[in-house]
Amino acid sequence: MNPLRKQRLYVVLSIFLGTAIAVLLVFQGLSKSINLFYSPSEILKAQIEAGTEIRVGGMVKKGSVYRETNSLKLSFEITDFEEDLVIEYEGILPDLFSEEAGVVLKGTINSKGVFVAHEVLAKHDENYMPPEVAKTLKQKK
Amino acid sequence: MGSPPFFFKWASRLLPWFSPISFSILIIGLxxxxxxxxxxxxxxxxxxxxxxxxxxAILGQSIYLMMAIFGSICLIWRAKLAGMFLRSAAPLGASFTLIALISGAVWGKPTWGTWWVWDARLTSTLILFFLYVGIIGLYSSIDNKQKGDRAASLISVVGVIIVPIIKKSVDWWQTLHQPSTFSITSSPSMTSDMYFPLLICVIGFYFIFVSLLCNRLRVEILTRERNTTWVKEYLNNKV
Structure with missing residues (x-):
């Protein structure tokens, strides 16, 4: 390779490495804030002030969903397998909301330590399968 | 291979049967x-x-990766065809990324319950789209072709770090977007009767990209080399 091209190669490589390192450092510094949601144990540890709006995510605990008969109000517990958090919500749930499935909630913690959500998003996992396969998998369990 | 006239002749001979094949693969997959x-x-x-x-989404990211590679070639060797590749590929990459963003939003509404959320995967993909738009805008604002090529090459090299970030965002951070179902390195987390049509769709999208790109490159070559003798000869023979 002739010297001029070699020099240009080094310039291009240093531009690439420079931006890569800068961007990675930025993301390293921001990594906590880039997370979309906190886990229940992080929230309980952090003693978040009542009324601060946050997002929390976890798995809906089996058998914890309780619906009121005459309204859209419901309560359930989410867990990250360390701590549980009681959630209250009034409104329509996404189709994929179910027990033992992931959810991401937006809302505030009240003085009793209950999380009052005003937005419920269902988290989908990366597994796709036909209904028959899902059925046999469940029977095997 | 690197010379525009050679590529032009080669692409013109290949395209008449390559394009129909690409369309058939895509249609079969879909x-x-x-x-x-x-x-x-x-x-x-x-x-x-x-x-x-x-x-x-795969195409949107891999086109950017290709543009960064050809951008480096354009910066180091001043290869003409590499610059033309950048110019022809940028609008295609932007379109694929936009399709991924819109189809993702349409899927997100019924499954997650929202069109859009500012999580790491979605936000970084939006940044990728803006990078494409920036490159396209840069090209249309610089009249000198060579300078435009170099400026666009520079952006593509600087911005390429977004591609691994998009790829790894679902593993590094907590996001609403699920980890990838489809990857080359591990076995897919879906059954084979869903996986094979998806694989064919991915191959079809790649083929469509290559045939659209070759078409755009031919136009780009003819426009830029319109004052050379080989283009004049070619056009005279056509008429």
């Missing part, structure tokens, strides 16, 4: 996926958006 693949146990039929969403 019909198989949308019409015949089984529905999902949890999402029902909504999941079929995956047959458009995943291939276009």
């Amino acid at each position: 019909i198989w996926g949308v019409g015949f693949a089984p529905s999902d146990y949890k999402q029902g039929d909504v999941y079929r958006i995956i047959f458009v969403h995943v291939p276009s």
Whole structure:
């Protein structure tokens, strides 16, 4: 390779490495804030002030969903397998909301330590399968 | 290979049968996926958006990677064809990324319950789209072709770090977007009767990209080399 091209190669490589390192450092510094949601144990540890709006995510605990008969109000517990958090919500749930499935909630913690959500998003996992396969998998369990 | 006239002749000979093949692969993949693949146990039929969403997202990222490689070649060797590649590929990459963003939003509403959320995966993909738009804008604002090529090459090299960030965002941070179902390195987390049509769709999207790109490159070559003797000879023979 002739010297001029070699020099240009080094310039291009240093531009690439420079931006890569800068961007990675930025993301390293921001990594906590880039997370979309906190886990229940992080929230309980952090003693978040009542009324601060946050997002929390976890798995809906089996058998914890309780619906009121005459309204859209419901309560359930989410867990990250360390701590549980009681959630209250009034409104329509996404189709994929179910027990033992992931959810991401937006809302505030009240003085009793209950999380009052005003937005419920269902988290989908990366597994796709036909209904028959899902059925046999469940029977095997 | 690197000379525009050689590439032009080669592409002109290849395209008449390559384009129909690409379209057939894509159509077969889409019909198989949308019409015949089984529905999902949890999402029902909504999941079929995956047959458009995943291939276009893969293309959006890999086109940027290609542009960074050709951008480096353009900066180091001043290869003319590399610059033309950048100019022809940028609008295609932007379109694929936009398709991925829109189809993802359409899928997100019924499954997650929202069109958009500012999580790491979605935000970094939006940044990728803006990078493409920036490159296209740069090209149209610089009249000198060589200078435009170099400026666009520089952006593509600087911005390429976004591609691994998009790829790894779902593993590094907590996001609403699920980890990838489809990857070359590990076995897919879906059954084979869903996986094969998806694989064909991805191959079809790549083929479509190559044939669209070759078409755009031919136009680009003719426009830029319009004052050379070989283009004049070619056009005279055509008429």
